[in-house]
Amino acid sequence: MNDLNQQNQSSKRPLILAAVMLAMFMGAVEATIISTAMPSIVGDLGGFQYYSWVFSAYLLMNTVTILIYGKLSDLYGRKPIFTIGVVLFLLGSIGCGFSSSMPMLIAFRFLQGIGAGAVLPIATTIVGDLYSPEERAKIQGYLSSVWGISAVSGPAIGGIIVQSIGWPFVFFINIPIGIVSLVIVLVFLKETNKKESIHLDKLGAILLTLSLGLFMYVIVDGGIRWGWNSGLTWLLLIFSFVLLGVFLLHERKAKDPMMPVELWKNRSIFIANQVSFFSGLLLIGLSTFLPTYVQGVMGKSPTVAGFTLTAISIGWPIAATIAGRLLLSLGYFTTSMIGGGALLIGTLLFFFMEPTYGPLYAGFSSFFIGVGMGFTSTAFIVTIQNSVGWEKRGVATATNLFMRNLGNTIGAAFFGGIVNFQLLRYLKDAGITNFEGVNVLFGEGTSEFSALELSAIGEGLEVALGTVFNILLLFALTSIIIIYFLPRRRKEREEL
DSSP states (O other), X not given: OOOBOHHHHGGGHHHHHHHHHHHHHHHHHTTTTTTTTHHHHHHHHOOGGGHHHHHHHHHHHHHHHHHHHHHHHHHHOHHHHHHHHHHHHHHHHHHHHTOOSHHHHHHHHHHHHHHHHHHHHHHHHHXXXXXXXHHHHHHHHHHHHHHHHHHHHHHHHHHHHHHHTOTTHHHHTHHHHHHHHHHHHHHHOOBOOOOOXXXXXXXXXXXXXXXXXXXXXXXXXXXXXXXXXXXXXXXXXXHHHHHHHXXXXXXXXXXXXXXXXXXXXXXXXXXXXXXXXXXXXXXXXXXXXXXXXXXHTSOOOHXXXXXXXXXXXXXXXXXXXXXXXHHHHHOHHHHHHHHHHHHHHHHHHHHTOOGGGHHHHHHHHHHHHHHHHHHHHHHHHHHHHTTSOHHHHHHHHHHHHHHHHHHHHHHXXXXXXXXXXXXXXXXXXXXXXXXXXXXXXXXXXXXXXOHHHHHHHHHHHHHHXXXXXXXXXXXXXXXXXXXXXXXXXXXXXXXX
């Protein structure tokens, strides 16, 4: 069996754990740190209509490659795949920081995403290898906290960086973090790899990339570049779903599939992956557009906007730590239901939010989202890693992260499309024919708009973002309904 030599490196486990936590921080924070930097980036590079693609480019490649990396790590070991991912991620970060146009930035975000596809799942899998099943609940709680803190503190960090040293440094900050993490893993992680012949599922990767890419293209640009009810919209959507169907059929027959079908036959894994998808939708919608709401609608600074999400960083680690303990006493069902309930409370508070409520209300609402994510993410990853052996742990972990990232990817495009469509329609009704006025709301550029026009722009942004918060409530409700079908038997925990 291809297993890590845990006896020889048990004393190095805390150091390796610290290294992979750094890597997780780097990969997770990059998905959201750009949120509060985007107004400055748009003011510098232009192209507000490409706003969502800066997020979607990163998330698309992250989502597509995560399954490939998980499979490769099971065949060739964690360390070489982790190294490739970190190097690609750092090269993409450097390119993003030096970008001089929006298309250039989006291109390097693609490269970043390709690297991130290895960083997060392999870091999580390394810890699953190093620690016993009894230790995983506690340790994965730590990892879940790091992922949550980094993912949602990104906007706050981004706001501070933008206001102090400029937006390029939201990318340059990755360089020292990535180098330190990579050096520690290369030096101290020891593993004995057995060489196997590999049949990389290239066709599966191509089919999934094309399907998701077309779907996001329609969602982001539909209703803006062409009508929602146009023939082109329906043609692209049908083609996207056909490709997805072909991908699923191919996975059932592929020798080394990106997404092994047998993993989905385990009821707990199946449900955990479904909820992770909706959690990804919820989290990306909130982390992407709550700072925009606080800045553009409430009129607060980037730093204040970023800190409205910091409350998630408080609730997430507290809940993840508690969840690691409750899993052993209460089981996966109760622990997950607590998390689902917290998500529902948080989204209900956002549903009723008004601009006059201020950033403190937004931060209070965010806290419940953090609690919900802490409970559910910890319960799910421990469930999955305890369900399989070493030879499938990488791809099993990657599958769960794939579903959460898939939610992130589709959510970035979905919510971005909703905001663009709603805002454009509102502005047209107000007699405003371009997006440039939106930049003024964020303090970028010079205003050529009257006070009445700027007021209309602000109202349009409020309506568009309010729609996003309403949809988040539906996703949270769907999540808790799915969680209800988790196995309740105490022996389920023992079988896993």
